[in-house]
Amino acid sequence: MTDTTPLPRRERRAAERDDPHAAATERRTTRSAARSRAARSEKIRKLAFGGIVAAVLAVGGYLAFGDFLNRPSGAAAANVVDVQSSMAGFTPSEIHVKAGATVTLKWWTQDAAVHLKGGVHSMISTELGLSETLPAESTKMVTWTVPNKPGTYDVWCETCCGGKDAPQMHGKIVVEPASASVSGAVG
Numbered sequence: 001m002t003d004t005t006p007l008p009r010r011e012r013r014a015a016e017r018d019d020p021h022a023a024a025t026e027r028r029t030t031r032s033a034a035r036s037r038a039a040r041s042e043k044i045r046k047l048a049f050g051g052i053v054a055a056v057l058a059v060g061g062y063l064a065f066g067d068f069l070n071r072p073s074g075a076a077a078a079n080v081v082d083v084q085s086s087m088a089g090f091t092p093s094e095i096h097v098k099a100g101a102t103v104t105l106k107w108w109t110q111d112a113a114v115h116l117k118g119g120v121h122s123m124i125s126t127e128l129g130l131s132e133t134l135p136a137e138s139t140k141m142v143t144w145t146v147p148n149k150p151g152t153y154d155v156w157c158e159t160c161c162g163g164k165d166a167p168q169m170h171g172k173i174v175v176e177p178a179s180a181s182v183s184g185a186v187g
């Protein structure tokens, strides 16, 4: 019997009467076809699962190491400034940036919300157009275009330890002339 398409039940019974052996073969063929279909779909499921796992690992890896990989070199890395806020104020208490540059402040704190007014530290410099808040125990990337006005400016936190009235809550932002960076660059 070369035709392996399943026969309707009535015909199969008739075929079984006529040739019990052939009918049994036909049933086996049907079962094994079903088995191989099941095996195929199992294989597809495994491939799909593998693909999802690979995608999750790739995204996780990028999130874990992307920042690290981007940091060591390149112009962008030079414009990332690490700033911590704590009960001691800003660390470092003085940062230097170039006029007109786009700077990313990697601003972080380990302080708990209970010590902070509104649960945040703040970073305020009205002269430089900065007014940001940082939730307790977090890190925030603040991208900021430095105004084109060289000088030394006051920056302070208003939401802890006495705020603007407390000397230790103040820091300095020194805006250096843009030409200072051009002199060191080629092209």
Ligand SMILES: [Cu+2]
Pocket (backbone or CB within 6 Å): 085, 086, 120, 121, 122, 157, 158, 159, 160, 161
């Ligand atoms: Cu603060």
